[in-house]
Amino acid sequence: MMSFDDLAGFANQLCPMHVIIDAEGQVLSHGPTLHKLSGEDSWTGKPFFDVLDLQRPRWIKTISDLMETAGTKLHFQLRAAPHTRMKGVLVPLPNGQGAFINLSFGISVLDAVRDFNLTSQDFSPTDLTIEMLYLVEAKSAAMEASRQLNLRLQGAKIAAEEQAFTDTLTGLKNRRAMDHVLNRLILGGRDFALMHVDLDFFKQVNDTYGHAAGDAVLQRVAAIMVECTRKSDTVVRVGGDEFVIIFEGLLDRKRLSDLACRLITRLEEPIQYGAESCQISASAGTTLSTSMAQPDAAVLLHQSDVALYAAKRAGKAQHMFYTPHQETEMVEPDSRSA
Amino acid sequence: MHGLINRAVQAFVSSTYGTGRWTDIMDASGLGFTEFEAMLVYSEEQSERMLRAVEQNLERPLPEILEDVGTFLVSNPQVEALRRLLRFGGVNYVDFLHSLDDLPDRARLAVSDLRLPGLELIEQAPGQFDLLCQPGVPGYAQVMTGVLRAMADDYGALVFLEQSGSQDGADVISITLVESEFAEGRTFDLGAHTL
Numbered sequence: 001m002m003s004f005d006d007l008a009g010f011a012n013q014l015c016p017m018h019v020i021i022d023a024e025g026q027v028l029s030h031g032p033t034l035h036k037l038s039g040e041d042s043w044t045g046k047p048f049f050d051v052l053d054l055q056r057p058r059w060i061k062t063i064s065d066l067m068e069t070a071g072t073k074l075h076f077q078l079r080a081a082p083h084t085r086m087k088g089v090l091v092p093l094p095n096g097q098g099a100f101i102n103l104s105f106g107i108s109v110l111d112a113v114r115d116f117n118l119t120s121q122d123f124s125p126t127d128l129t130i131e132m133l134y135l136v137e138a139k140s141a142a143m144e145a146s147r148q149l150n151l152r153l154q155g156a157k158i159a160a161e162e163q164a165f166t167d168t169l170t171g172l173k174n175r176r177a178m179d180h181v182l183n184r185l186i187l188g189g190r191d192f193a194l195m196h197v198d199l200d201f202f203k204q205v206n207d208t209y210g211h212a213a214g215d216a217v218l219q220r221v222a223a224i225m226v227e228c229t230r231k232s233d234t235v236v237r238v239g240g241d242e243f244v245i246i247f248e249g250l251l252d253r254k255r256l257s258d259l260a261c262r263l264i265t266r267l268e269e270p271i272q273y274g275a276e277s278c279q280i281s282a283s284a285g286t287t288l289s290t291s292m293a294q295p296d297a298a299v300l301l302h303q304s305d306v307a308l309y310a311a312k313r314a315g316k317a318q319h320m321f322y323t324p325h326q327e328t329e330m331v332e333p334d335s336r337s338a
Numbered sequence: 339m340h341g342l343i344n345r346a347v348q349a350f351v352s353s354t355y356g357t358g359r360w361t362d363i364m365d366a367s368g369l370g371f372t373e374f375e376a377m378l379v380y381s382e383e384q385s386e387r388m389l390r391a392v393e394q395n396l397e398r399p400l401p402e403i404l405e406d407v408g409t410f411l412v413s414n415p416q417v418e419a420l421r422r423l424l425r426f427g428g429v430n431y432v433d434f435l436h437s438l439d440d441l442p443d444r445a446r447l448a449v450s451d452l453r454l455p456g457l458e459l460i461e462q463a464p465g466q467f468d469l470l471c472q473p474g475v476p477g478y479a480q481v482m483t484g485v486l487r488a489m490a491d492d493y494g495a496l497v498f499l500e501q502s503g504s505q506d507g508a509d510v511i512s513i514t515l516v517e518s519e520f521a522e523g524r525t526f527d528l529g530a531h532t533l
């Protein structure tokens with residue numbers, strides 16, 4: 001028959017977090033790891049329930065209740081700070097001599113290791129706690145590396161999208177961005193005006209002063225267009241010297257017409273390039289999304305182009321709204337000037 | 339080769355010789371990028387081009403550089419996580435040596451696509467070990483030598499290390515443990531890591 005000391009010696013090796021209580025519930029002895037939890041104030045000789053608060057199952061009120069729980073999972077909490085939660089299982093000792101309770105930190109082991117400064121010697125060699133701590137750290141490190149990668153990729157994605165939607169010379173939106181915006185407006189059932197603007201005499205600037213001058217003029221033109229429009233409007237460079245402006249929610253013909261005239265006047269101001277003074281103008285044609293029952297981006301773009309063409313034909317440097325009869329004028333053999 | 343391995347070389351060169359030096363190396367390698375991503379996988383050819391450029395730029399033999407990479411991985415505070423993970427292997431240096439057999443599996447637990455070649459520790463006599471490094475990652479044995487040296491310091495053990503040729507295709511590192519508690523090692527606190 002094994003003596004009590006034999007049992008305690010065995011248990012210290014195999015279950016460094018065990019507690020042995022007598023039939024009255026007094027702590028007779030406990031495993032070495034629990035010394036780190038008790039600190040100066042030894043548990044030995046104290047009532048078990050003074051040290052650990054039994055949280056579940058709730059029906060257990062007394063030590064004799066506790067003795068009935070053999071083999072089931074028990075949830076404890078340390079009465080003293082930091083109130084660490086523990087799991088446990090009880091096995092009664094023979095002949096009503098008390099009970100053997102084995103404890104474990106369960107999921108609170110991460111905090112416990114830090115709070116009580118536990119080392120690998122505090123766990124049985126067969127205990128998987130050290131492996132679990134290893135895994136938690138390894139996964140945290142790997143997760144952090146992945147998170148960093150995601151952040152960098154996210155930044156790169158935003159930059160790439162920004163570039164993909166931007167005309168690099170002028171900083172205006174490009175054709176792709178325009179398609180995107182038109183789609184969004186049409187799908188959202190929003191009304192808008194579509195203005196097609198084409199520069200007049202730009203070819204002469206390019207031919208006379210060179211492409212660098214042309215580029216400088218385009219950049220100035222872009223700045224003027226942004227100044228003349230609202231923040232919510234979309235200004236697009238769709239081709240060499242062709243621009244489209246989308247006015248969201250603006251259908252007032254008078255306001256659109258004033259806006260176009262102001263824009264053309266501003267564009268006619270000479271643009272300085274080095275010592276040279278470049279003079280251009282612009283023609284514009286506008287259509288409204290409300291001109292169609294079911295707005296279609298391609299048809300609206302065509303309509304604004306027809307209106308622009310009519311404005312050019314009428315003598316350049318002016319603005320016109322789209323009307324269906326302009327379409328018939330289009331087919332007349334009259335070459336379009338740029 | 340896994341990004342973590344490439345990234346380790348990058349971290350070593352950048353922090354030892356400066357980021358300017360690393361940029362020069364990557365320019366010379368002609369790979370078209372300057373940063374390796376730890377969580378991506380690169381081709382063997384890309385890694386080789388980078389290593390050749392490192393060797394040329396630093397004007398030192400590659401095996402020597404790789405050994406320094408191994409030491410750097412354990413001793414530099416920047417990469418404290420790896421030292422901690424290695425210290426989980428055992429409470430003293432001999433324990434740690436025995437845990438090396440599991441190292442490739444442990445690495446795979448942490449990062450599932452990180453495949454390290456096998457390691458096998460053979461105890462020749464008390465205090466005398468051979469570590470067999472299986473082929474698969476060029477320079478593996480050199481990096482491991484650096485790691486073993488730095489971990490000895492970490493545990494406060496006095497060891498002699500020597501790369502003693504190869505055996506059945508595996509590179510052999512001979513380890514002689516002179517004293518396991520030669521100096522006060524660095525402390526290892528299980529719960530020091532804040533999550």
